[in-house]
Amino acid sequence: MKRTLSTPPSLCxxxxxARNCGLDIPKLEALLKKIEPLSDKYKGIFYLAAAGLYSADDLAKMFNHSQKNLNADFNKNLGSHLKDYLELDDSERLxxxxxxRILFRNGYCVIEDILTTRYAENSELERSASYTISTESDH
Known part of the structure; x- marks a missing residue:
């Protein structure tokens, strides 16, 4: 089935x-089962966010969701529950x-270089930030 702008991507x-971006799908499915029930919409948002290819605004458009509320809804429906199962510090935001980044750190990615498959703007920001840090320490 071909996706149009008005139809969100299927869970598949x-x-x-997400698999093409190096994520371990069976391991992620097991993680999501722990926080069931979860709609296919939020599972889809989870997988695409985990892939790191899209910004929050892109995801909101893809899933016909309010751009203003997507981050809060993601945290309410997924982030707060995932925090418990990923054993994150209370101060750490998911x-x-x-x-x-958090999934990679917790062993849910099967590739070593996650920056090459991330949303371009985010990976460029990280690369330039590490370059700035290294050049500042040279002086």
Whole structure:
């Protein structure tokens, strides 16, 4: 089935994109089962956010969701529950933009270089930030 702008990606398509970005889908499915019931919409948002290919605004458009409320809804429906199962510190925030990094750190990615498959703007920000840090320490 071809997706149009008004139809959100299927759960299967979202999982394929996440798999192509190096995520361990069976392991992620087991994680999501712990916080059931969860709609296919939020599972799709989870997989695409974990893939790191899209911004929160892109995801909101794809899933016909309010851009203003997506981050809060993601945290309410997923982030707060995932925090318990991923054993994160209370001070650590789990949101759309931090999800991929946290999953990688907790062994849910099967690739070593996660920056090459991330949303371009985020990976460029991280690369330039590490370059700035290294050049500042040279002086």
């Amino acid at each position: 398509d979202a999982q394929k994109q 949101g759309i933009t931090s999800l991929r």
